[in-house]
Structures are given as C-alpha cells and as structure tokens.
Amino acid sequence: KGGGGGGGGGGDTKRAAWIGCLASDLSGNWMASGGGDSFVALWHIGSRRVTCTMPTAGTPQAVMFYNDTVVSAGNESFVFHWSMSGEMIGKVGCKSKSVFSLAAANKTSSSSKQQFVATGLNSIDLYLTKSVASNSWTF
Numbered sequence: 001k002g003g004g005g006g007g008g009g010g011g012d013t014k015r016a017a018w019i020g021c022l023a024s025d026l027s028g029n030w031m032a033s034g035g036g037d038s039f040v041a042l043w044h045i046g047s048r049r050v051t052c053t054m055p056t057a058g059t060p061q062a063v064m065f066y067n068d069t070v071v072s073a074g075n076e077s078f079v080f081h082w083s084m085s086g087e088m089i090g091k092v093g094c095k096s097k098s099v100f101s102l103a104a105a106n107k108t109s110s111s112s113k114q115q116f117v118a119t120g121l122n123s124i125d126l127y128l129t130k131s132v133a134s135n136s137w138t139f
Helices: none
Strands: 017-025 032-036 041-046 047-054 061-064 069-074 078-082 090-092 099-106 114-122 123-127 132-138
Touching: 017 114, 032 069, 041 061, 041 078, 069 099, 069 123
Parallel strands: 017 061, 061 099
Antiparallel strands: 017 032, 032 041, 041 047, 061 069, 069 078, 078 090, 099 114, 114 123, 123 132
16 A cells, blocks of 8 residues: 555656556666556655656556656657656657667766667667667567
8 A cells, every 4th residue: 555646745646557667766766667547657765756747648668767867668659758857858769669678778877878779579779869769670
C-alpha cells in the first residue's frame, strides 16, 4: 500500500493502471516509471510522491535517466527527452515502430561523445545527440 502520487506539496495525482518500466537515477533520489495510461511518472523517492507526469501518445516501454534528463520510449517511433520538471525538451525519431530498451554510455562524463541507443523489434539506433540518430542497423 501507499507510496502513491499526489496530495500536498504540489505532487501529481495521476496513477498508472500498471507499471512496465522503471529506472532510478545515480543519486538514488529519483525514480521514473512508465506503463499503462500513456505517461511517464517522475517520483521523488524520499517523499514517495510523483512530482510530475510526462504524457506520451503510446505506452512507455523503456525509461532511463541520462545526465539531467529522463529519456523514455515505447510503442511509437520516437525517443523522448524530458526535463526533471516534466517538460519535453526533445523528441527524436527512430527506425522501429516500437522501442523496447534504452541504454547509455558515458552518463557522467564531460566527453562530447556521450551516446545512447534505442532498440526495437528489428533495429538498433545509435544517438550521439538528442536530436538525430547517427547510425541505425536493421536486421
């Protein structure tokens, strides 16, 4: 029981029908979840409250923290970048019609070669920036 969003402190009161993906940040202070009802929820772990929700057209199937952003993807042909306040700051197209996993390298490095990948049913997209896939493989 308990631990849900909303109530006092400006928390968001939305609740998902089910949770299909989950990630925590490196500090251990934040958690992001996605699943039913087409949104990603950002949780403050200490207060056990949802601080904001990020609406998506499809069902989120993958979520991760990337530097100071939340990255999500699901059953649509896009990878979304969100600020920690829930504002969409990027929407990047990908080859697959559905993204099942996200991964990142150099999350805390100051290197300009920070990258992340999105995998779908029959493709892998490599991103070097938040705006365009630099390489894609389809099999």
